[in-house]
Amino acid sequence: MTCRGRFVVIEGGDGVGKTTQSRLLAARLGARLTREPGGTDLGEQIRSVLLDPHAGDVHPMAELLLMVAARAQHVNSVIEPALESGVDVVCDRFSGSTLAYQGYGRGLPLEDVAAACALGSLGLVPDVTVLLDAPLPALAGRRPRGAGSEAPDRIERAGERFHERVRAGFLELGRQDGWVVVDASGEVDDVARDVCAAVAGVLGRCGPPVRSDPIVSSGAPCRPVAPEPGR
Ligand code: TMP
16 A cells, blocks of 8 residues: 655745755655746746746735645646655645745735635645744845846845745744744754754654555654765
8 A cells, every 4th residue: 555645845935945955855755856836837937927026016916826826736736646646745835935925924914825825735734844944144145146047036036024024924834733943044964954853753653554665664754865975
């Protein structure tokens, strides 16, 4: 019998190192790595529109609906099929980002944002959400601004007060069941170790039915990445 895969989400503000940590965690878990907004052809097109600095004045409600439209496509055609076939999924952002950015950040009523998220996620709830948190000044130096084509996108440009509201919103969300907050202000390897411990702490029990995969059934779901040659 195939056990349903586990759905792990990494959340956090812009520049907190989510993408790197998502990649490292997916490698350790042998999980499928994906991201939001994006993850499908439609989702990536919606992403380009949403992040385009020349998109002009985008109403927060339009922003919200586009985010959850991309999510519905993503859940239906990528995430659910992977989980159903027993593959773990690590997703760089999910509904938590919508609550933090469109709710706490843009100021849309949280109950409206939550309702839109329930629709867009097709009812899918993460097994665990890891919130990477660091103070804004610690993030400034890490943003890939100005590097090649990596000029700040439309949402990164929203200003410091917006991003402070987003961070405060995330910390509020991080108090909920199913969330674990990890201090992301340290070195990449230290943060990766803490993310792994956080995920193992929640998913250590796979729950019945247990997969025959010895790594999962041994209660050690964070599989070490194979050492690089020469290390
Ligand atoms: P990133 O994935 O490179 O961090 O960029 C995605 C941007 O989109 C980031 O600024 C957060 C934002 N975002 C929202 O505002 N709402 C959402 O629901 C999601 C998934 C992302």
